[in-house]
Amino acid sequence: MYHRLIIFFIFAIALLNLGGCSVNPASGMPNLVFMSENKEIELGKELHEKILESTPVYQDEKLQAYVERIGQKLAKNGDRPELEYTFTIIDSPDINAFALPGGYIYVNRGLITYLDSEAQLAAVMAHEIGHVTARHSVKQDTARKSSSVVTVLSVLTTGSTMIGDVTDLWGTAAVMGYGRDMELEADSLGAEYLYNSGYNPNAMIEVIGVLKDQERFARRMARATGQKTATYHGVFATHPRNDERLQEAVGKASEHYKDQSGIDNRAEFREATEGVLYGINYNPKTLKAAQNNTYSHSKLGFSIDFPQGWQPENQRRQILSKAPDGHAQMSIQVDILRTPIAPDVYIREQLKVTALQQSEPFSQFGLIGHTGVVPASSSNPHPSRLAVLYQGRRVYIIKGVVFNDSGAPANEQEKGSPKTDDEKFLASIHSFRPSQTARKVSGKSQKIHYVKANDQTTFKRLAEVVPLGKFAEDQLRLLNGYYPRGEPSPGEWIKIIQ
Incomplete structure (x- = not known):
């Protein structure tokens, strides 16, 4: 027993010397982690710069200032007020929000449109701040030397968990959630920050109810269309108002709130979000065509960013883009969806690909798709990255191939580039979007507007x-x-789309 204690203390001292033991600033409990705070901030800054380079930021100074003001107030009332927090609105219609290490918080425009008050918007940001203050990303082993910035960036901005190494759990967690215990801790901390900032902590439960309704609708759509569903923070099997652990997590702050007059600020929220874009933004300012080597097809109405230096060619049956040295290429073909089947089923049944590796559904810019790697075979000697995307009834089949016998091995990194060929393929696939040219024919971007209901108003x-389809x-x-x-x-204020 004595020798075991000696060994234990030697091991503990070694961990302390490595900087592996620290006190969690939110819980006050010791954490066994292998990333210093400086490294955490450095990683967050690096990822943030990558996001700004490759992801459209919503251009609305009034709304950005509003989000910034709310976020900074919450951050000052959190457990790590010394961090320099940055709040960014991502120009995406998807229902999502996420946080990077070191105080970088992101909220998708699409999520904001489904909220009803400043308190609910504050709840979204307080939850993400909770992930930062509790160092959840660090707990998920973000400090691994094998962690790829490109991999993490791709996962965060697209929701795809099969980009690069699937074992890169940090990126997956940041998008899909950190698991029930950490999500509950973020809700509990977020409720506390809401209370400290004068908001009703129950707004946290209201927001999760909004997300739960989105999940229920997505499941209904999946049954009707054969699609797979992806949920944001879908960690609660029951409705949030019936979830005992969630009620307990938020309850402590809510008890204090009963004696306070909290802030909802619905009028201020309406003013800040009046005219916010709904759905896909076709504003050409978000398309950085020259910088991103963008190819746009005017008749089909899509744009895609090919790898830098690759020259696209519009052939009779496909669009082909080749690397300057010819060692790799990407192709785009178009088909018509005659039967309503999911993209992965299309790959199996129509393309006859039955052995797809790293198989993963994804959605972007209002489109759904599926991607994976087709292994080499006797008929296809080179493995290829395959993706299928649906735009209405059109099916876009995107394939990236590396020719090993051309002198450049598969996934060889170009000099000075951090990306492998497969990462380049995926970056291009996830840049595919409807383009401004097609939108000019079908109409302008849609916006949120507020009106007062009367005694004849029904949603039917x-x-x-309103132009929202079926x-x-x-x-x-x-x-x-x-x-x-x-x-x-x-007399109630309601949102409509115009």
């Missing part, structure tokens, strides 16, 4: 005049917090 009647009534209900049933009261 509104759905007949599921217009459901979308209006989700936007206004009435999914799946209920009607607005006369």
Whole structure:
């Protein structure tokens, strides 16, 4: 026993010398981690710069200032107020928010449109701040030397967990959630920060209810269309108001709140979000064509960013783009979806690919798709990256191939470049988007507007005049917090789309 104690203390001292033991600033408990705070901030800054280079930021000074003001107030009332926090609105219609190490917080424009008050927006950001203060990303082994910045960036901005090494759990966690215990801790901390900032902590439960309604609608859509669903923070099997652990996590701050007059600021939220874009933004300012080597097809109405230096060629049956030295190429072919099947089923049944490796569904810019690696075979001597994307009834088949016998091995890194060929293929695939040219024909971008309901207002009647397609009534209900049933009261402010 004595020798075991000696060994234990020697091991503990060694860990301390490595900087592996620290006190968690949020919980006050010791953490066994292998990343210093300086390294955490450095990694966050590096990733943030990459995101700004490759991801469109929503261009709305009024809304950005509003989000910044709320975020800084929450951060000052958190457990790491000394950090320099940065708050960014991502120009994406997807329902998502995430945090990077060191105080970088991101909220998608799409998520903001489904919220109803400043308190709910504050709850989203407080939750993400909770991930930062509790150092959840560090706990998930972010300091591994094998962690790839490109991999993490791709996972964060696209939601795809099969980019690069699938064992890079940190990037996956930042998008899909850190697991039930850490998500509950972030909710608990976020509720505390809400209370400290004068907001109603129950806004945290309201936001999770909004996300739960989105998940329920996505599952319904999946059953109707054969698609797979992806959820943001989908860690609660029951509705949040019936989840005992969540109620307990938020309850402590909520008890204190009962004696306070909290802030909802619905009027301020309406003013800040009036005119916010809904759905896909086709503003050409977000497309950095020259910098990103963008190819746009005017008739089909899409744009894609090919790797730098690759020259695209519009051939009769495909669009082909080759590396300058010819060692790799990407191709795009187009088909018509005749039967409503999921993209992965299309790959199996129509393309006859039955052995797809790293198989992964994804969604972007309002489109759904599936990607993976087709292994080499006797008929195809080179492995290839394959992706299928749906744009309405059009099917885009994107393939990236590296020719090993051309003198450049597969996944060889070019001099001075951090990306492998497969990472370049994926970056291009995830840049595929509907383009401005096609939108000019079909109309302008849609925006959120607020109106007051009258005694004749129902979501069914509104759905007949708003341009939201087959599921217009459901979308209006989700936007206004009435999914799946209920009607607005006369005089109530509601959102419509124009």
